[in-house]
Amino acid sequence: MGIELRNRDFITTQDFSKNELDLMLDVSYDLKKKFALGEPTRYLRDKTLFMIFYDESTRTRNSIEAGMTQLGGHAHFLAPAHMQLAHGEAAKDTAIVLSRFGHGIAIRHCLHGEGNKYLNAIAKHSKTPLLNLQDDVYHPFQVLADTMTIQEKFERNLRGLKVVISWAYAESHLKPLSVPQSQVLMFPRYGMDVTLAYPEGFDLMPDIMNQAKQNAEETGTKLEVSHDMADAFKDADVIIAKNWGGFYVGETEEAIRKEQAKHKDWICDRKKMEMAKKHAIYMHALPADRNREVTDEVIDGKWSVIYDEAENRLHTAKSVMALTMGGRP
Numbered sequence: 001m002g003i004e005l006r007n008r009d010f011i012t013t014q015d016f017s018k019n020e021l022d023l024m025l026d027v028s029y030d031l032k033k034k035f036a037l038g039e040p041t042r043y044l045r046d047k048t049l050f051m052i053f054y055d056e057s058t059r060t061r062n063s064i065e066a067g068m069t070q071l072g073g074h075a076h077f078l079a080p081a082h083m084q085l086a087h088g089e090a091a092k093d094t095a096i097v098l099s100r101f102g103h104g105i106a107i108r109h110c111l112h113g114e115g116n117k118y119l120n121a122i123a124k125h126s127k128t129p130l131l132n133l134q135d136d137v138y139h140p141f142q143v144l145a146d147t148m149t150i151q152e153k154f155e156r157n158l159r160g161l162k163v164v165i166s167w168a169y170a171e172s173h174l175k176p177l178s179v180p181q182s183q184v185l186m187f188p189r190y191g192m193d194v195t196l197a198y199p200e201g202f203d204l205m206p207d208i209m210n211q212a213k214q215n216a217e218e219t220g221t222k223l224e225v226s227h228d229m230a231d232a233f234k235d236a237d238v239i240i241a242k243n244w245g246g247f248y249v250g251e252t253e254e255a256i257r258k259e260q261a262k263h264k265d266w267i268c269d270r271k272k273m274e275m276a277k278k279h280a281i282y283m284h285a286l287p288a289d290r291n292r293e294v295t296d297e298v299i300d301g302k303w304s305v306i307y308d309e310a311e312n313r314l315h316t317a318k319s320v321m322a323l324t325m326g327g328r329p
């Protein structure tokens with residue numbers, strides 16, 4: 001049987017085989033080329049996607065919304081405060097009604113302990129694909145764009161590359177675990193050796209780490225944990241330094257912030273970047289806490305590929321939507 005992505009939910013890359021992920025990336029490259037040429041790509045003509053955002057977004061909302069327009073369809077932006085969700089309408093009723101009106105439902109819901117459960121409750125009852133625009137566990141659109149960006153910079157053969165996924169200090173908000181968790185799961189499947197660096201206590205979810213270790217074992221790659229940021233950077237090809245909340249170091253936001261404040265030295269700066277290989281790149285999903293997570297010198301410097309990474313959100317979003325909401329009739 002061939003690859004069939006039509007009508008599939010996109011909640012985590014773990015639900016997809018390597019061949020299926022490769023197809024998503026191949027289609028992303030094709031859509032990127034066609035976008036550059038101004039060629040029409042109306043694979044979702046007259047189709048409707050409902051986007052529900054419990055949390056703020058710049059890249060995700062606009063890559064999905066612009067992407068749907070470019071694919072010939074339309075995306076509705078829905079804020080829970082202006083839906084009957086605000087009065088407690090059940091996930092089942094929301095899912096069934098929206099899936100009768102359109103061709104896909106996409107949700108961002110990052111509240112720790114709730115987001116992923118809510119997405120799965122909607123997916124269970126929706127007759128159309130459920131697309132995860134980031135929850136408390138996974139951010140599959142981000143990691144697909146990250147993988148595409150690394151492939152572009154290293155000519156698609158990623159085996160043996162050392163990627164450092166490092167915690168960094170931030171103050172803007174408690175950033176979800178979903179970006180580093182999706183990266184630690186996906187990168188070993190593409191042959192990369194991963195070093196996960198964070199101050200003691202700022203662990204990722206144990207179940208995710210177990211799955212990531214299994215992925216690394218199956219692909220013969222290394223997955224290491226370090227509690228020394230500078231040491232972790234040694235000989236790296238790719239540095240991804242960004243904050244995550246530290247949901248195991250405190251019960252309340254105040255307690256977590258107090259713990260975070262002990263680690264202001266976890267900043268990605270020139271000195272640390274110079275520990276990495278000469279050709280090393282710096283990545284960040286954005287939004288970045290400039291001069292807390294990373295210095296301006298690094299994020300605006302020769303290492304940084306952040307805008308290519310952000311642009312690839314558009315091409316990968318279009319690929320996943322076209323494959324799951326369109327495809328063979």
Ligand code: CP
Binds near residue numbers: 142
């Ligand atoms: N990287 C990312 O998801 O960005 P937004 O929060 O702006 O959507």
